[in-house]
Amino acid sequence: MSQQHPHRGTLFLEDAEILSHQEFDGRQYVLKLHAPKCAxxxxxxxxxxxxxxxxLPMRRPLSIMRAHAGRGTIEILYKVVGAGLTLLSHRKVGEQLSCLGPIGQGFRPHPQRPHTLLVGGGVGIPPMIFLAEALLDRTDAEWQPLVLMxxxxxxxFRTRPSTILVPGMPDGTIACMPLLEEWGIPSRLASLAGYAGCHDGxxxxxxxxxxxxxxxxTLARTELFACGPTPxxxxxxxxxxxxxIPCQVSLEEFMACGVGGCAGCAVRVETPDGPAMKRICVDGPVFDAMTVFAPS
Known part of the structure; x- marks a missing residue:
């Protein structure tokens, strides 16, 4: 694998069978696919x-929420926005979808900062679940990640009060994601919509x-990871x-080719050699937050 093309040999095109397709409020769906090479x-x-x-000839980029190599499955959470995802929401169990992936450079947790804070907003929640599950298998840290959504x-998902104590949380902020709770990973939720148990903000x-x-x-051993809308x-x-504290962010952007050919998803990033345009699809989507967002 060459340094100029680090993604070669890790990108697969396969026909993925729909194993389940579950709808949630807000036109949100969790799609489970049998895509063994990608998984x-x-x-x-x-x-x-x-x-x-x-x-529809154009593909859509969708973050992976879970991947199980043994079962050959991946799970995707998406919200219906536009014609493409509307069509996707109509696809049925047993049908096949052409799947190209996995694409992109992912999160890179540093062992010297085992206190990890994961923050997901909206459709930026899926990568945080994937990262939390990966961190669950660590042997270099006793502290489980904290996930804020x-x-x-x-x-x-159906929220419920958490049974895992998280010191430092505002009073009344007790709602959690049940799946993370089952894994023993603490989570807390925030919203301006007035949902019960969520932080109002x-x-x-x-x-x-x-x-x-x-x-x-503790701050010296803490690292932050985030995905969500640009603001x-x-x-x-x-x-x-x-x-x-260091922070890695996964950027969201419209994409045409998704494999670095069109450069339509380029973003300005600060590098040791000065500003450069980087492609979110293959140079990212994860970047050092400090190189993308200048101080205000």
Whole structure:
């Protein structure tokens, strides 16, 4: 594998069978596919380029929420926006979708910072679940990641009060994601929609509140990971800069080819040699937040 083309040999095109297709409030869906080659190579932060329907030539980039190499399955969470995902929402169990993936450079947790804070907003939640599951298998840290999620529409799961104590949380912020709770990973939710047990505010504010309760020694061992809409990522980067902790962000962008050929998803990134345009699809989607979002 050459340094010029690090993704060669790790990208697969396969016909993926739909195993389940579950709808949630807010026109949100969890799609489970049998895509063994992709499942084997997927890492937290990577995504697939999926054909939504034979009548639509353009694929859609969708983040991977879970990947099980042994079963050969991947799971995708998406929200219906536009014609392509509308068509995808109509696809049935047993049908096949052309799947290209896994694509992109994923998250890279650093062992010297085992206290991990994961922040997902809206359709940026899936990579955080994938990363949390991967961190669950670590042997280099006793501290489980904390996952914070924000949404202004109903969450794509049935929330319930957490039984895992998280010191530093605002009073009344007790709603969690049941799947993470089953794994023993603490989670908390934020929304301006008034949902029971959720922090009444932005998820970035909830992250800042929790970080403000940590001592300097803990902050020195803390790393932040985030995915969501650009305004949320900008806010999270500001929080990370305030507390002087490293932060990796997964950027969301419209894509045409998804494999670096068209450069339609390029973003300005600061490098040691000065500003450069990087392709979100293959150079990212994960970047050092400080190189993408300049201080305000």
């Amino acid at each position: 084997q190579a997927a890492t937290p932060g990577s995504f697939i380029h999926l054909s939504c329907d034979p009548s 924000g949404s202004e529409i109903p969450f794509p 932005y998820v970035s504010d909830l992250a800042a509140h929790w970080l403000s309760t940590l001592d300097q020694d 949320m990522l900008e806010a999270i980067t500001t929080v990370a800069r305030r507390f002087e």
